[in-house]
Amino acid sequence: xxxxxxxxxxxxxxxxxxxxxxxxxxxxxxxxxxxxxxxxxxxxxxxxxxxxxxxxxxxxxxxxxxxxxxxxxxxxxxxxxxxxxxxxxxxxxxxxxxxxxxxxxxxxxxxxxxxxxxxxxxxxxxxxxxxxxxxxxxxxxxxxxxxxxxxxxxxxxxxxxxxxxxxxxxxxxxxxxxxxxxxxxxxxxxxxxxxxxxxxxxxx
Amino acid sequence: xxxxxxxxxxxxxxxxxxxxxxxxxxxxxxxxxxxxxxxxxxxxxxxxxxxxxxxxxxxxxxxxxxxxxxxxxxxxxxxxxxxxxxxxxxxxxxxxxxxxxxxxxxxxxxxxxxxxxxxxxxxxxxxxxxxxxxxxxxxxxxxxxxxxxxxxxxxxxxxxxxxxxxxxxxxxxxxxxxxxxxxxxxxxxxxxxxxxxxxxxxxx
DNA sequence: TGCGTGCCTGCGGATAACCACAATGGTCGG
DNA sequence: CCGACCATTGTGGTTATCCGCAGGCACGCA
Numbered sequence: 001x002x003x004x005x006x007x008x009x010x011x012x013x014x015x016x017x018x019x020x021x022x023x024x025x026x027x028x029x030x031x032x033x034x035x036x037x038x039x040x041x042x043x044x045x046x047x048x049x050x051x052x053x054x055x056x057x058x059x060x061x062x063x064x065x066x067x068x069x070x071x072x073x074x075x076x077x078x079x080x081x082x083x084x085x086x087x088x089x090x091x092x093x094x095x096x097x098x099x100x101x102x103x104x105x106x107x108x109x110x111x112x113x114x115x116x117x118x119x120x121x122x123x124x125x126x127x128x129x130x131x132x133x134x135x136x137x138x139x140x141x142x143x144x145x146x147x148x149x150x151x152x153x154x155x156x157x158x159x160x161x162x163x164x165x166x167x168x169x170x171x172x173x174x175x176x177x178x179x180x181x182x183x184x185x186x187x188x189x190x191x192x193x194x195x196x197x198x199x200x201x202x203x204x
Numbered sequence: 205x206x207x208x209x210x211x212x213x214x215x216x217x218x219x220x221x222x223x224x225x226x227x228x229x230x231x232x233x234x235x236x237x238x239x240x241x242x243x244x245x246x247x248x249x250x251x252x253x254x255x256x257x258x259x260x261x262x263x264x265x266x267x268x269x270x271x272x273x274x275x276x277x278x279x280x281x282x283x284x285x286x287x288x289x290x291x292x293x294x295x296x297x298x299x300x301x302x303x304x305x306x307x308x309x310x311x312x313x314x315x316x317x318x319x320x321x322x323x324x325x326x327x328x329x330x331x332x333x334x335x336x337x338x339x340x341x342x343x344x345x346x347x348x349x350x351x352x353x354x355x356x357x358x359x360x361x362x363x364x365x366x367x368x369x370x371x372x373x374x375x376x377x378x379x380x381x382x383x384x385x386x387x388x389x390x391x392x393x394x395x396x397x398x399x400x401x402x403x404x405x406x407x408x
Numbered sequence: 409t410g411c412g413t414g415c416c417t418g419c420g421g422a423t424a425a426c427c428a429c430a431a432t433g434g435t436c437g438g
Numbered sequence: 439c440c441g442a443c444c445a446t447t448g449t450g451g452t453t454a455t456c457c458g459c460a461g462g463c464a465c466g467c468a
Contacts (some may be wrong), residue, residue, distance in 0.1 A: 087286070087294045091305045094298040101295045145445065156392040158424065172446050174426070188360040193394045197401030347414060362454070373417050378456070380415090 001046050004122060006030040006115050009039045009065065010054040010081070019052065019111075026112045028119065036060035036068075045073060048126060050099065050118035055082035055089065063093055070096065075125060077118035081106065135199050138184050146183070149176040153189050154196070205250050208326065210234040210319050213243045213269065214258040214285070223256065223315075230316045232323065240264035240272075249277060252330060254303065254322035259286035259293065267297055274300065279329060281322035285310065339403050345387050353380040357393050358400065 006028055010016050016032040023030045029049075033039040037059055051069075053062035060068075062080055069076075077099035080090070090101040099118045102111060142150065145166075152162040159177065163170040186192045210232055214220050220236040227234045233253075237243040241263055255273075257266035264272075266284055273280075281303035284294070294305040303322045306315060346354065349370075356366040363381065367374040390396045 082291070087291060087305060087307050090291045090294050091298055094295055095304075100299075101291060103291050143444065154394060154398070156390075156394045160424080168445080169447050170424095171448065175446080178426075186360075189394045190358060190360045190397045193397040194358070194401045197398045349415065364454080372415085374454095375418065376416050379417090382456070 002044065002048060003029065004049040004119060006050050006052055006119065007039065007047065007076070008032040008052045009034075009036055009057070009062070010052075011035055011057040011059075012054070015054070015081075022108050022112055023115060026116065028112070028115060036062065036065035040065060040068060043069065043072065043074070047074075047076065048122060049076060050115060050122055051076050051078040052115065053078060053080050055080055055086070063089060066093065066096070066098065075122075077121045077125075079111075079114055079118055132199050135195065141183050142180060146176050146180050149173055150180045150192070153177055153180070154193055206248065206252060207233065208253040208323060210254050210256055210323065211243065211251065211280070212236040212256045213240055213261070213266070214256075215239055215261040215263075216258070219258070219285075226312050226316055227319060230320065232316070232319060240266065240269035244269060244272060247273065247276065247278070251278075251280065252326055253280060254319060254326055255280050255282040256319060257282060257284050259284055259290070267293060270297065270300070270302065279326075281325045283315075283318055283322055336403050339399065342388050346384060350380050350384050350387070353377055354384045354396070357381055357384070358397055 006019075006023055008016055008019050008030055010019070010032070011034055013034070016034070020030050020032060033042065036053075036057060040060075051066075051074075053065060055062045062082075066078055066080075069078075078093075078097075079099050080093055080101045081104055082089075082101065083104040093101055099121065100114050102114065139147075148166060149162060152165065157165075159170050159173045163173045166173070181187065181189075181192065184192055184195070186195065210223075210227055212220055212223050212234055214223070214236070215238055217238070220238070224234050224236060237246065240257075240261055244264075255270075255278075257269060259266045266286075270282055270284075273282075282297075282301075283303050284297055284305045285308055286294070286305065287308040297305055303325065304318050306318065343351075352370060353366060356369065361369075363374050363377045367377045370377070385391065385393075385396065388396055388399070390399065
C-alpha cells in the first residue's frame with residue numbers, strides 16, 4: 001500500500017513544479033508525471049490520494065487517461081485542469097465521476113482546497129471500502145451450504161422450512177446457521193441482515 | 205398529482221415552440237413558460253417529469269431557478285441549455301444534481317433522447333420514493349414506546365434485556381414488539397431490519 | 409361519565425432457536 | 439493412510455419467541 005499523495009499529470013513542467021510547490025506549502029505530498037503514458041505505466045491499483053490531470057497533453061489526453069484508469073478500477077478522486085472551456089468534456093467527466101473540473105488559470109488556494117477535499121474523499125472511500133472488503137472476505141469463507149442456509153434465514157424462514165427446502169434435517173440447519181453467525185461475526189440474524197443490507201443494498 | 209411532462213423554461217419563443225414540437229414528435233407531453241419567475245409561480249411539488257432550463261434568461265437565470273427549486277424540494281431531473289460555454293456553471297450544475305448540460309445549437313434527436321432519459325429517471329425515482337414514503341407513514345403510526353422497543357429489537361437485544369432497560373415486564377415488550385411487526389407489515393425482526401436498512405442506510 | 413387509545417402486566421402453552429455432546433461418511437491433499 | 443474440512447444427524451435440555459385470554463390504570467374527548 002502506497003502513501004496517499006496527489007498524483008499530478010501534466011506535460012508542462014512549469015505547471016508541475018508550481019503545483020508541487022503549492023501543495024507542499026499546504027502539507028500535501030505529491031508526485032508528478034509528464035505524460036498520461038508515463039503515469040499509466042507506473043499506475044498501481046494500491047495507489048491512494050487523488051489525481052490532477054491536464055486535459056490537453058502531448059499524446060494521450062487527460063480524459064482518455066481517466067477512462068483507462070476507470071477501466072482498471074481506479075477510484076481516486078480526479079480533478080481536471082483545462083485552459084479550453086470545453087463544456088461537453090466537463091459535463092462528461094463529471095458524470096463519469098470526476099471530482100472536479102477547474103479552468104486555468106486557477107486560483108492557487110482554491111485548487112489546493114479542492115485537492116485536499118479530494119484527498120479526504122479518498123480517505124473516506126478507503127475506510128468504507130475496507131469494511132466492505134472485510135465483509136466480502138467473511139462471505140467468501142462460507143461454504144456453499146452455509147450460504148444457502150443464510151439466504152433463507154435472511155428471507156425470514158423458519159429452520160424447519162429451510163430444512164424442508166434443502167431436504168436436510170433441522171439439526172443440520174441449526175449447525176449451518178450457527179456457523180454462519182460465527183464466521184460473519186454477528187450474534188443474531190437481525191445483525192446479519194442489517195450488515196448485509198447496508199453494505200450491499202441491491203446485490204445479494 | 206399532475207401528469208409527467210417536460211417543463212420547458214426559456215424566454216425565447218422560437219426555442220419553446222421548437223422544443224414543444226420536437227418532443228411532441230417523440231410522444232412527450234410538455235408545457236412551456238417564458239421566464240423562471242413564471243415557472244416558479246406555477247411550481248407545485250407534485251409536478252412530475254423533467255425540467256429543461258435555459259441558462260441565460262431575462263430576469264432570473266436557469267441556474268438560479270434550479271437553486272430555488274432545490275430549496276423547495278424539487279427533484280425533477282433537470283437539463284440545462286446554454287449557448288455560452290460556461291464550464292464552472294456546467295460543473296456546478298452537474299455537481300448539484302443536474303441531469304445534463306447541453307450546448308446550443310443542440311442536435312434534436314440527442315436532446316429528445318436526453319429528455320426521455322430524464323423522464324424515465326423521474327419515473328424511477330417516483331416509484332422508489334413512494335415506497336420510502338409508505339415506510340415513513342408506517343413508522344409514523346408507531347407509538348413512542350413501540351419505537352423504543354423497535355430500536356432495541358433492531359440492536360439484536362433479547363426481550364428480557366429490553367424489558368430491563370425500559371423497566372417494564374417482558375410480556376409488555378412482547379406486546380409492543382408484536383404491534384411493531386403488525387404495523388410495519390413484516391413477519392419477523394429480520395424482515396424489519398432489512399427494510400429499514402435498505403430505505404434508511406444512515407438515518408435511524 | 410362513557411369510550412377510545414396507549415401502556416402495563418400475569419398465566420400458561422405452543423413453537424422456534426440455541427447448544428453441548430456425540431457420531432457417521434465423503435473428499436482432498438500430503 | 440491420515441488429518442483437515444465439510445455435510446449430515448441424533449438426543450436432550452435451556453432459553454426465547456409468539457400468542458390468546460384476562461385484566462388494570464391513566465388521559466383526553468364527546
